[in-house]
Amino acid sequence: MAAKIAFIGGGNMAASLIGGLLQAGHPRARISVAEPSAERAAWLRRSFELQVADSAAPACAGAELVVLAVKPQQMREALAGLRLEAGCVVVSIAAGIQLASLARWLGENVHLVRSMPNTPALLGAGISGLYADATVPVAARDLASYVLGAAGTCVWLESEAQIDAVTAVSGSGPAYFFLVTEAMREAGVKLGLSPDVAGQLALQTFIGAAKMAEDGIARSIDIAQLRANVMSRGGTTEAAVRHLEIAGLRTIFDAALQAAADRGRELGASLAKET
Ligand SMILES: NC(=O)C1=CN([C@@H]2O[C@H](COP(=O)(O)OP(=O)(O)OC[C@H]3O[C@@H](n4cnc5c(N)ncnc54)[C@H](O)[C@@H]3O)[C@@H](O)[C@H]2O)C=CC1
Numbered sequence: 001m002a003a004k005i006a007f008i009g010g011g012n013m014a015a016s017l018i019g020g021l022l023q024a025g026h027p028r029a030r031i032s033v034a035e036p037s038a039e040r041a042a043w044l045r046r047s048f049e050l051q052v053a054d055s056a057a058p059a060c061a062g063a064e065l066v067v068l069a070v071k072p073q074q075m076r077e078a079l080a081g082l083r084l085e086a087g088c089v090v091v092s093i094a095a096g097i098q099l100a101s102l103a104r105w106l107g108e109n110v111h112l113v114r115s116m117p118n119t120p121a122l123l124g125a126g127i128s129g130l131y132a133d134a135t136v137p138v139a140a141r142d143l144a145s146y147v148l149g150a151a152g153t154c155v156w157l158e159s160e161a162q163i164d165a166v167t168a169v170s171g172s173g174p175a176y177f178f179l180v181t182e183a184m185r186e187a188g189v190k191l192g193l194s195p196d197v198a199g200q201l202a203l204q205t206f207i208g209a210a211k212m213a214e215d216g217i218a219r220s221i222d223i224a225q226l227r228a229n230v231m232s233r234g235g236t237t238e239a240a241v242r243h244l245e246i247a248g249l250r251t252i253f254d255a256a257l258q259a260a261a262d263r264g265r266e267l268g269a270s271l272a273k274e275t
Pocket residue numbers: 008009010011012013014034035036037040055056068069070071072074077078079093094095116117118119171172
């Protein structure tokens with residue numbers, strides 16, 4: 001029989017992962033959700049025809065895998081007094097929260113996995129980094145890969161600290177892409193295009209370029225080479241790219257991703273103090 005999977009928190013990321021599981025054919029009767037907001041619970045029932053409880057304990061009864069999908073600041077309260085079945089696999093997708101904190105809050109008899117997915121999971125196009133320590137058995141890792149894998153690609157990491165780096169690159173990454181698309185659209189409007197046309201040009205360019213990059217990587221063509229192929233000597237692209245480099249685009253990304261990783265660590269450290 002398919003594994004029983006429970007979600008604590010039925011917000012945006014949980015809905016993306018649930019959508020992936022249902023798409024992959026996981027039976028809806030084997031998924032339950034804990035969601036205290038009555039409005040959100042009604043939406044989940046309507047959208048997915050799932051069992052939704054208003055707290056964690058009833059949703060997690062009999063669960064073989066529990067996804068912790070509340071905001072980091074909500075986690076301690078969401079798990080208060082919760083006792084899961086021995087051997088249950090617990091996958092936290094919360095930014096920052098450390099395995100040591102989860103072990104303290106949940107007890108030692110569960111298999112803990114940290115993961116960082118991203119919102120393209122909604123379309124099955126997500127990517128997740130996962131980490132578990134050496135005590136977690138292969139079967140538990142496989143179950144975690146099954147749940148996150150239904151929403152896209154899974155990458156297992158070598159250290160827990162790398163989760164903060166994954167958060168900075170791909171967890172938060174969709175927002176950087178949307179921001180750059182907004183900036184390109186605004187710049188196109190300043191050059192005389194309508195907002196609709198500028199938006200369409202910017203977005204389709206990114207979609208096309210992403211497909212080229214995917215194809216290029218499969219054929220061992222480096223992404224820097226693809227860029228060089230667009231840059232005619234003395235041409236328009238060279239003028240724009242030179243400007244981006246001089247303006248410090250790489251330094252800006254470096255500092256931005258560092259800020260995201262630092263924030264993840266900060267969140268984890270402050271919540272680790274909660275008993
Ligand atoms: N949104 C994103 O792009 C990503 C978010 N994450 C992580 O996923 C987690 C959830 O984020 P979102 O889905 O964006 O947040 P969200 O705010 O959409 O969802 C959180 C849900 O938890 C519910 N909740 C609050 N207290 C609860 C409790 N005591 N028991 C059960 N449910 C409770 C809320 O009502 C809400 O529906 C966060 O920890 C975040 O760090 C990870 C990767 C990407």
